[in-house]
Amino acid sequence: MTELVGYFAAALTTCSFMPQAWLTFRTRDVRGISLGMYSVFTLGVALWLAYGVLQGAWPIIVANAITLTLASVILAMKLRYRNAERTTSVP
Template identity: 50%
Template sequence: MSSPQIVTVVSTFAALLSMISFIPQAWSIIRSRNTDGISLKTYVITVIGFVTWLFYGVLVMQWPIIVQNIICLILSAFILTMKLLPQEKKEAVADAMTPSMLEDDPG
């Protein structure tokens, strides 16, 4: 592979890892309805960081930066929102996002 191809492969892999890194935490919150172990300060800073990266991507018109940061922003903002919601609302959101077949599963 040539150097530009290596850069593309590495940057794509890094972007994919960044995007999917929030999925286990979001799914854990949906399943447990518990955000006690989530740092509010960390997620406020993370969301602000993704908003800033998104703004940068728009300024330089780089679609890979824009798309990656939109996805990361959505996932991290979901986690932050769940952290901020009262328990009843967390449960309502989680119920709405949980497939009904998982609720019916006795095991």
């Protein structure tokens, strides 16, 4: 039962970044997205992945590998599209 709650929790927090990645890819609107958040979060998830590898815990490895990919993509879009945001924000 507890295991099941954990797997369900992992599935939700991992999948949640899919709609964000898709929204950002579609709209390229990155003004409301925090660079600080995605920098720190991506680093944190990379460490979770390292933790999973050190523990040999496959559920942690798989969940964090997927989250790391999605978070990296969002971070890359933030870095790429923020220049565009600067030019368009000037009236």
